[in-house]
Amino acid sequence: MIIFIDPGHGGNDPGAIGPSGLKEKDVNLNIATIVKGILENHNVDVRLTRNEDTKAELAERVNMANNINADYFISIHINGYTNTSAFGTETYAYPNSVRGIELSKSIHRNLVAEIKLKNRGVKTSNFYVLRETVMPAALVEVAFISNPVEEELLKEKAFINKAALGIAKGILELIDIEYNEENENNQHAEGGISDWAKTAMEWAASNEVNITDGSMPKEPITLERMITILYRYHKLKDS
Numbered sequence: 205m206i207i208f209i210d211p212g213h214g215g216n217d218p219g220a221i222g223p224s225g226l227k228e229k230d231v232n233l234n235i236a237t238i239v240k241g242i243l244e245n246h247n248v249d250v251r252l253t254r255n256e257d258t259k260a261e262l263a264e265r266v267n268m269a270n271n272i273n274a275d276y277f278i279s280i281h282i283n284g285y286t287n288t289s290a291f292g293t294e295t296y297a298y299p300n301s302v303r304g305i306e307l308s309k310s311i312h313r314n315l316v317a318e319i320k321l322k323n324r325g326v327k328t329s330n331f332y333v334l335r336e337t338v339m340p341a342a343l344v345e346v347a348f349i350s351n352p353v354e355e356e357l358l359k360e361k362a363f364i365n366k367a368a369l370g371i372a373k374g375i376l377e378l379i380d381i382e383y384n385e386e387n388e389n390n391q392h393a394e395g396g397i398s399d400w401a402k403t404a405m406e407w408a409a410s411n412e413v414n415i416t417d418g419s420m421p422k423e424p425i426t427l428e429r430m431i432t433i434l435y436r437y438h439k440l441k442d443s
């Protein structure tokens with residue numbers, strides 16, 4: 205199971221821009237990165253069409269997903285409209301794509317439940333990324349960056365986290381993986397260090413010992429990292 209997440213726009217294409225200057229491309233990437241983290245904590249293989257502020261053509265994005273036979277494609281966007289009073293959340297699927305609509309409904313329902321903005325519904329559209337992807341696809345418009353109130357929300361870390369959580373829950377529900385808050389807490393609490401390892405980690409990262417900076421506590425260890433830790437321990441014993 206491979207999920208492709210597509211943070212819309214990027215590089216010299218900012219997407220929609222809010223009244224105070226917030227750029228859609230940055231919000232899209234923030235949300236996509238958090239969605240990826242949540243899904244990975246549930247052992248889902250996630251790829252991003254971009255993981256930095258770079259430009260990628262729509263055809264490139266679609267080809268990335270098509271070439272590796274991804275199972276689902278989810279494009280993340282923030283709406284913009286000339287009438288700055290427009291507000292709410294909407295999600296798009298390709299017309300008559302039964303599984304695309306199913307995916308869109310699951311994401312939309314969970315997203316609206318988390319962020320509680322106006323429910324503008326699941327709609328269909330001929331958007332390029334929906335039409336040209338061979339797998340079921342959805343395009344989410346989380347909120348209106350053109351609306352000053354929603355632009356302010358989009359600047360809040362808590363709101364971005366909720367939006368990402370809603371999208372991730374919608375994907376997990378569709379692929380029949382139960383959302384487990386524990387997975388999240390274990391990863392994020394105290395920098396991701398498990399209770400049983402805390403004392404040792406504090407010791408290892410303390411100024412007197414300093415054999416690790418305590419980063420990447422859950423990552424598998426490479427030979428070079430292991431040798432470096434042993435070397436620093438060896439030096440410590442000598443001093």
Ligand SMILES: [Zn+2]
Nearest residue numbers: 212219281282
């Ligand atoms: Zn967009």
